[in-house]
Amino acid sequence: MELTTVWFVAIAFLWTGYFVLEGFDFGVGVLLPALARGEAERRQALATIGPVWDGNEVWLITAVGAMFAAFPAWYAGLLSGYYLPLVAVLAALIVRGVALEWRGKVEARARAWCDAGIVAGSAIAAFTWGAVFGNLLAGGPAGTLAGGALALALAALHGAVFLALRTEGPLRARARRAVPALAVPALPLAAVTLPAIPGAAAGGTGEWTAHPGAWAAAAAAMAALAAAVALAWRRREGWAFAATAAAVALLTASVFGALWREPLPGLTVAGAASGPYTLGLLTWIAGAALPVVLAYQGWTYWVFRRRVAA
Amino acid sequence: MDALDLARWQFGVTTVYHFLFVPLTIGLGVFVAGLQTAWHRTGKEHYLRLTRFFGKLFLINFAMGVVTGIVQEFQFGMNWSEYSIFVGDVFGAPLALEALLAFFLESTFLGLWIFGWDRLPKRVHLACIWAAAIGSNLSAYFILAANAWMKHPVGYEVVAGRARMTDVWAVLTNPTALAQVPHVIAGAFVVAGGFVAAVSGHRILRERRAGRTGEPAMWRGTLRAALVMTAIAGAVVAGTGDQSARLLWEQQPMKLAAAEGLRHDERGAAFSPVPGIEVPKALSLLAAHDPDAPVQGVEDIQRRYEAAFGPGDYRPNVPVVYWSFRVMVVFGLSAVALSMLGLWVTRRRRAVPRWLARATLLALPLPATAMIAGWLLSEIGRQPWTVQGELLTAASVSPGVSLRAVAFSLALFTLLYGALAVAEARLLVRYVKAGPEPAPAPAGRPGPDDAGAAAPAPAPTLMY
Numbered sequence: 001m002e003l004t005t006v007w008f009v010a011i012a013f014l015w016t017g018y019f020v021l022e023g024f025d026f027g028v029g030v031l032l033p034a035l036a037r038g039e040a041e042r043r044q045a046l047a048t049i050g051p052v053w054d055g056n057e058v059w060l061i062t063a064v065g066a067m068f069a070a071f072p073a074w075y076a077g078l079l080s081g082y083y084l085p086l087v088a089v090l091a092a093l094i095v096r097g098v099a100l101e102w103r104g105k106v107e108a109r110a111r112a113w114c115d116a117g118i119v120a121g122s123a124i125a126a127f128t129w130g131a132v133f134g135n136l137l138a139g140g141p142a143g144t145l146a147g148g149a150l151a152l153a154l155a156a157l158h159g160a161v162f163l164a165l166r167t168e169g170p171l172r173a174r175a176r177r178a179v180p181a182l183a184v185p186a187l188p189l190a191a192v193t194l195p196a197i198p199g200a201a202a203g204g205t206g207e208w209t210a211h212p213g214a215w216a217a218a219a220a221a222m223a224a225l226a227a228a229v230a231l232a233w234r235r236r237e238g239w240a241f242a243a244t245a246a247a248v249a250l251l252t253a254s255v256f257g258a259l260w261r262e263p264l265p266g267l268t269v270a271g272a273a274s275g276p277y278t279l280g281l282l283t284w285i286a287g288a289a290l291p292v293v294l295a296y297q298g299w300t301y302w303v304f305r306r307r308v309a310a
Numbered sequence: 311m312d313a314l315d316l317a318r319w320q321f322g323v324t325t326v327y328h329f330l331f332v333p334l335t336i337g338l339g340v341f342v343a344g345l346q347t348a349w350h351r352t353g354k355e356h357y358l359r360l361t362r363f364f365g366k367l368f369l370i371n372f373a374m375g376v377v378t379g380i381v382q383e384f385q386f387g388m389n390w391s392e393y394s395i396f397v398g399d400v401f402g403a404p405l406a407l408e409a410l411l412a413f414f415l416e417s418t419f420l421g422l423w424i425f426g427w428d429r430l431p432k433r434v435h436l437a438c439i440w441a442a443a444i445g446s447n448l449s450a451y452f453i454l455a456a457n458a459w460m461k462h463p464v465g466y467e468v469v470a471g472r473a474r475m476t477d478v479w480a481v482l483t484n485p486t487a488l489a490q491v492p493h494v495i496a497g498a499f500v501v502a503g504g505f506v507a508a509v510s511g512h513r514i515l516r517e518r519r520a521g522r523t524g525e526p527a528m529w530r531g532t533l534r535a536a537l538v539m540t541a542i543a544g545a546v547v548a549g550t551g552d553q554s555a556r557l558l559w560e561q562q563p564m565k566l567a568a569a570e571g572l573r574h575d576e577r578g579a580a581f582s583p584v585p586g587i588e589v590p591k592a593l594s595l596l597a598a599h600d601p602d603a604p605v606q607g608v609e610d611i612q613r614r615y616e617a618a619f620g621p622g623d624y625r626p627n628v629p630v631v632y633w634s635f636r637v638m639v640v641f642g643l644s645a646v647a648l649s650m651l652g653l654w655v656t657r658r659r660r661a662v663p664r665w666l667a668r669a670t671l672l673a674l675p676l677p678a679t680a681m682i683a684g685w686l687l688s689e690i691g692r693q694p695w696t697v698q699g700e701l702l703t704a705a706s707v708s709p710g711v712s713l714r715a716v717a718f719s720l721a722l723f724t725l726l727y728g729a730l731a732v733a734e735a736r737l738l739v740r741y742v743k744a745g746p747e748p749a750p751a752p753a754g755r756p757g758p759d760d761a762g763a764a765a766p767a768p769a770p771t772l773m774y
Contacts (some may be wrong), residue, residue, distance in 0.1 A: 051421035054376065064383055067610055072398020072472075079387025079394075080708035085385060087719040089724060094377040098730060101373030105366070105737060117772035148437045274399040275474040282403060286410060293414045300418055 003279035006271050009068040010160025010286060012256035016062035019129070019151075020248045021056035024241075025049040027159015030152070032115060035163060035178060041171050042115070046103065046308045048092060048166040049306050053100060055297055057093070069282055073272035077264045082132050089128045097120025126155040133255050136264070137197060150193045153186035154251070158244040161228060165237035168307040179232040179240070183225070190225055190247075194218040197254045214257055221250035314707045317389040318591070318714040320723065324381050325689075326682055331375035336495060337502020338368045339443035341539065343436075351438050356528050363508070363746035364532075366582050369424065370737050376417070383409075389716065393696050393706030400466050400475045402457050404482075408452035416445030427755065450498070451491050458487035460697050462561045468700065486561065489553040496546035496643070497681050503540030504645050504670075504677040507533055508651070509742050511670035513723050514662050516745075530662050533670070537649040537656075540677075544646030551639075552596070559597040562698060563606040564615075564624065565691035566597060568631040574607035584636070613720055619699075620764065626693040634687040642680035660709055 027130030028049050036045040067075040079086060106114060127148040134147015160182050163175035198214035228243035263269060273279065342364050349357035366467040383405065386394045394402075413494045426435050465480030475481065501709035510533035517525040558566040566572075572579060578601055581592030589724055598605070608625055615624040652666050692698065696706040 031557075047425075051425040053421075054417040055414065057376075057380075058409060058417050061380065061410035061413055062406065064387075065402065065409040067402075068383075068387065068394065068398050069402030069406040072395050072402055075398060076387045076391035076394035076708075077400070079384055079771055080389070080391035083388055083708075083715050084710050084718070085714075086388060087722060090381050090384060091722060093380055094726060094730075097377040098373050098733075100739065101369065102733070105370060105741070107740075128455050152358055255635055275403070275469070277404055278399045278475045281475075281478050282406060285407060289410050293410065293418075297414070297418055303422060303426065 003276055003283060004070075004269050004273045006283060007066070007273070007279055008256070008260060008263075011066050011070065012253060013064060013111045014059055014066055015102070016249050016252040018056070018063055019252050020057035020245045021059055022053070023126070023155045023248050024162035024244075025053040025056055026126040026155040026160045026262065027157065028163055029100075029118045029159070030126065030161050031175075031178070032119055034204075035160070035174050036171060037102070039111075041310045042310050044167055044171055045163060046100065046118075047308045048163060050100070051275075052297075052300060056299065057097070061224075066282070066286075070274055070279060071263070071269065071272040072274060073267060074263045075269060077272075078136075081264065082135075082142065085128050085132050089125050089132075092121040092124035092128070094121075109169050122155070123152060128160070134193075135256065137258055143196075146189065146193045148187070148198075150189045150251075152247060153189050154181065157182040157186045157225075157228070158241075158248060161237065161240045161244050162233055164232060165241045166308055169310050171310065172307070176232055176235065176236065176237070180229055183229045187222075187225055187229075190222060190251075194221055194251065194254065197251075197258050210220075211257065214254060217254045217257070218252045221247045221254070221306040224250065311713075313711060313713045313716045314535035314704060316713065317707050317711075320389060320716060320720040321385060321701070322689075323720070323727070324378065324723055326685065327377065327731075328382055329681065329685060330380040330678060330731075331371050331378065332370045332450075333498035333501035333678070334505055336446050336498035337500075337504065337543075339365065339370065339439070340499070341502055341506060341536075342368050343439045343443045343511050344535075346436050346439055346722045348704065350432060359748075360532060364509075364739075366741055367738060370734060371690040372420070374734055378727070388705050388719075389708055389711065390710035391694070391710070393701065395472065396683075396701050396706070397460075397473050397697060400459060400463075400473050400481060403475065403478070404452040404456040404459075406588050408449050408456075409670065410453060411444045412449035414445075416442050417418065417447065419445065422499070425465065444577050448544040454483060454491045454494055455482055455487040458484045458490050458525045460695075461692055462486040462557070463697050465702055467711070470656070473697070473700065483649050484715065486554075486557055489557055492546055493550035493554055493680075494684075496543040497677070497684065498643060499543035500540050500642065501677040501681055502546060503536045503543060503649065504674060506536035507540065507649070507670040508674040510536060511662075512742060513745060514667045515664070517643065526662070533629075533662060533667075534653065534656055537652045539647060540649035541653060544642070547642060547646070555597050559603075559605065562691070564611050565624065565631065565687070566609045567606055567611060568626050568628045568691055569635040569687060570605075570634045571628060572605060572607045573609050575604060575610045576607065577604045578602045579605040591746035597720065598754060622694070622702075624694060626691050631687055631691045636688070638687060640680075641676045641683065645673055645676040650678075662745065669705070725751075 028045055032042060033043055063074065067078070095117040099121065101116040103114040103118070105112060130151020131144045131148035134150075135144040135145060139148070157179065160175050160178045164172055164179065167175065195215075195218050197218065198211070199225040202255075224243045224247040226246065228240045231240035231243060232239075261268060263272065342361060344360040345357055347363060349361055419438040422430065423435065423438040423442060423558070426438060430438065459481055462484060463473070464484050465477035466475050468474070483486075497655040503736065510529045512524050514533065555566065558569075570579075570581070571585070572593070577594070578591045579593040579597075580586045580588040580590045581596060593605055594603040595601045597603070608628060613622050616622065648669060652670070655660055655666060694703050695701065696703050
């Protein structure tokens with residue numbers, strides 16, 4: 001496999017990791033006031049993501065850093081081209097991050113501000129990421145809005161399943177009951193948006209449209225979403241979470257499949273790439289380091305595997 | 311005023327702001343890890359109380375460093391797309407490595423540390439804070455190596471208008487990086503030392519007023535530890551600063567000339583600490599370790615650069631560079647001098663005099679101001695280049711981003727950062743005033759193979 005292909009796949013993998021992982025902590029943030037009643041439950045809900053959200057966000061930093069190193073022109077074109085949406089993402093991530101870290105330390109009356117920051121920051125970041133990729137693929141306002149709405153709806157669904165998996169007591173029951181309600185916007189949006197992705201590649205090369213993988217990914221993502229709702233209802237929360245995670249991963253993979261060859265209008269992967277020396281170097285280092293990172297992040301989830309009580 | 315000016319302002323504002331928090335993260339993380347190690351080895355409960363107390367202050371500050379850091383990584387692509395395309399092959403690699411090797415380590419293990427008090431065996435929990443502290447310091451190395459490359463590009467060639475890395479070892483062992491990394495990291499320890507000293511000084515004054523006798527001894531311990539840290543780090547800052555000046559003489563003569571306000575080439579150049587006073591031959595001695603060495607002057611370099619790079623103004627903002635240099639040296643050395651004086655007057659169990667406790671409080675802004683002044687010297691002194699000799703700042707900016715867009719983001723970040731600075735300061739003051747919590751009731755002495763079950767109750771204040 002060519003090094004440019006390796007790095008395109010690696011970057012797609014990093015973005016997938018980001019959306020799967022931060023997707024649920026965005027969801028928990030968005031749902032915080034809706035599902036968690038009272039201070040004890042809010043602490044309970046936030047304690048499920050507390051140890052991991054910052055590590056989840058590093059997937060974004062790594063994905064963007066890898067784009068900078070491996071495909072400078074893609075990095076530069078994407079970030080300068082989506083300037084204002086990214087300002088919104090950054091502001092949302094700042095507010096949300098500070099609110100999450102400070103919530104337990106501020107005076108009681110300032111907690112409401114932190115909660116508002118967590119909800120708004122999570123919602124804006126999730127929506128805007130979806131809108132950016134929707135716009136990148138489809139161009140017009142319809143694609144932008146559909147992408148944003150789908151990302152927000154999926155984050156909420158993914159977050160509700162995660163809360164049901166990681167909490168006990170009334171919060172768990174409420175989160176589980178919220179899953180079918182959240183599926184009401186998420187499933188139709190996915191049903192409309194997912195099949196549009198393969199045909200929406202920026203270059204319109206049709207390569208991804210013709211690829212059986214594209215349609216398999218869309219179909220599998222839909223199936224996974226439907227399965228997640230059924231599994232959550234039957235209290236199989238672990239499997240339900242695996243299903244929403246798979247749906248988010250398949251969606252992201254599908255998006256990057258559509259971006260292959262032409263990640264930005266007028267830009268090819270080869271034309272955006274760094275030289276073979278840098279790509280080879282990065283391959284060696286990432287090949288050695290990424291398994292270690294996955295191991296210790298996985299270990300974190302193992303350490304905090306117990307359900308959180310109120 | 312065009313988008314270029316505002317993009318520069320935004321980079322300056324967001325970077326200086328980011329770097330108010332970073333040094334404290336770097337230095338205080340190690341200090342907290344040291345306190346927890348002391349607890350682990352001695353079992354003395356006041357070390358546990360101090361670990362939690364400074365741990366809280368560390369986390370309040372850490373959050374700000376993290377969230378403002380994301381802006382930095384995005385900003386190159388957003389405002390400086392031409393720069394990013396030119397340098398990505400070389401400059402992007404250390405940034406990617408920083409995220410992969412340092413940020414994952416830092417954030418993951420800090421999460422484990424915050425929430426792992428009652429989940430992890432004590433030794434593993436202690437290892438978590440060290441892993442996080444190592445991650446912070448490692449990240450500084452990568453970003454400073456990337457920054458050093460802008461000032462002294464090495465290990466690359468320019469192919470089709472883009473820099474291509476040819477030798478990563480040269481990039482990672484760039485002499486400018488090897489001088490700058492210890493200079494900035496030691497500077498971070500001076501900032502953290504000044505912070506811990508000021509907090510300890512405040513607590514000493516407060517406890518004495520309250521008439522508590524036991525507590526001031528504890529704070530005398532942290533004060534002395536902080537002063538030792540500041541003094542040692544101060545010596546490293548001075549030594550590597552001297553080395554940096556010599557590298558400027560070789561590699562970035564314009565910055566050196568601007569820092570000294572030297573207009574014309576001179577042999578045996580004099581050093582003037584302030585305008586009007588001159589020490590003969592001192593500049594040559596400082597910059598080249600040779601009293602008769604030639605030092606280049608701003609106007610003569612300008613003439614040579616015009617001949618080499620074509621017409622243009624290659625002079626940085628001389629007054630800013632000149633005064634930044636002096637603020638850096640004077641403020642930095644004052645903080646270090648105070649730490650040495652403080653160690654002397656508190657030697658051999660002598661109590662902390664009231665004036666020293668007050669002085670540590672007054673000295674709180676000195677190291678951070680010196681740090682910021684150092685960055686202004688370093689980065690404004692690099693102008694008009696983003697990559698010395700290769701790429702001008704004016705050619706680095708994103709061509710497609712409008713003045714309005716940059717003005718909006720600059721205004722938004724400035725407002726947001728201002729509000730958060732006030733909130734952070736209030737939070738820190740509140741927790742410093744509240745002081746450490748009393749020792750947990752069953753203060754179990756940590757045994758060497760003690761598993762988490764026997765640990766004292768978890769610290770809810772460290773959690774959400």
